[in-house]
Amino acid sequence: MESTILRIEYFNAFYGQTTVLKDIKLSIPQNKITAIMGPSGCGKTTLIRCVNRMHELNPDARVSGRILLDDEDIYARDPIIVRRQIGMVFQKPNPFPTMSIYENVIAGYQLNGIHLSKEEKEKIVTESLRKAALWDEVKESLHRKGTFLSGGQQQRLCIARALAMQPEILLLDEPTSALDPKATSHIEELVAELKNNVTIMLVTHNMAQAARVSDYTAFLYLGELIEFGATGTIFTAPKDKKTEDYLTGKFG
Numbered sequence: 001m002e003s004t005i006l007r008i009e010y011f012n013a014f015y016g017q018t019t020v021l022k023d024i025k026l027s028i029p030q031n032k033i034t035a036i037m038g039p040s041g042c043g044k045t046t047l048i049r050c051v052n053r054m055h056e057l058n059p060d061a062r063v064s065g066r067i068l069l070d071d072e073d074i075y076a077r078d079p080i081i082v083r084r085q086i087g088m089v090f091q092k093p094n095p096f097p098t099m100s101i102y103e104n105v106i107a108g109y110q111l112n113g114i115h116l117s118k119e120e121k122e123k124i125v126t127e128s129l130r131k132a133a134l135w136d137e138v139k140e141s142l143h144r145k146g147t148f149l150s151g152g153q154q155q156r157l158c159i160a161r162a163l164a165m166q167p168e169i170l171l172l173d174e175p176t177s178a179l180d181p182k183a184t185s186h187i188e189e190l191v192a193e194l195k196n197n198v199t200i201m202l203v204t205h206n207m208a209q210a211a212r213v214s215d216y217t218a219f220l221y222l223g224e225l226i227e228f229g230a231t232g233t234i235f236t237a238p239k240d241k242k243t244e245d246y247l248t249g250k251f252g
Helices: 044-051 079-085 101-105 107-111 118-131 151-164 181-194 207-213 231-236 241-247
Strands: 004-015 018-029 033-037 061-069 086-089 169-173 199-204 216-221 224-230
Touching (some): 004 044, 018 199, 018 216, 018 224, 033 044, 033 207, 044 061, 044 169, 044 199, 086 151, 101 107, 101 118, 107 151, 118 151, 151 169, 181 199, 181 207, 199 207, 207 231, 216 241
Parallel strands (some): 033 199, 033 216, 086 169
Antiparallel strands (some): 004 061
């Protein structure tokens, strides 16, 4: 049995008077890819924003329940530390436009006021870009702006930037929805390799993508966790009628 890195217990999230997540209970296995799937507006992005404490940046947001990383409640800790341990990559690639590729990768350290020697910077930049399968493409142009890269390369740069902080968990919020099929396939291959070093939670609208890359799938509907299990089982023998209806295209 895999070990669990993150436990979500009786978790609720609200925007003002609206309940966005209802009583979520979920255990995320370590060094696996868990896809979070469901129709638009079902709470997928809110869930991962709660996992790295970004949900509360909205003034109307509040939560109840617990999220435990390595058995410690992340809501009892400094959110800045939590966001170092739980990195996030967004839907649209967003390299910092004024920064070079090199500066983008180590931006997390600078934003957190962590001083690095030149040798440490070089090592982190090289390793992170290698992990993000980008090094060979950019090693001659590290001091050019990150924004000159293609969309797929920019997204891999954002992944390198998140990996540079050596997070335990990497959250990917529909990381390929703005990319063409070739760049998408690059990112999917990369994600499959990354799980050797980091646990991944992947929000996706794309059922085929969830089926291809994830080990486990959580299906959310109207803020509730309807079903969670091994991806193969969820796709071939879902237990809940709602999951089956979603997978067969009856709604979504």
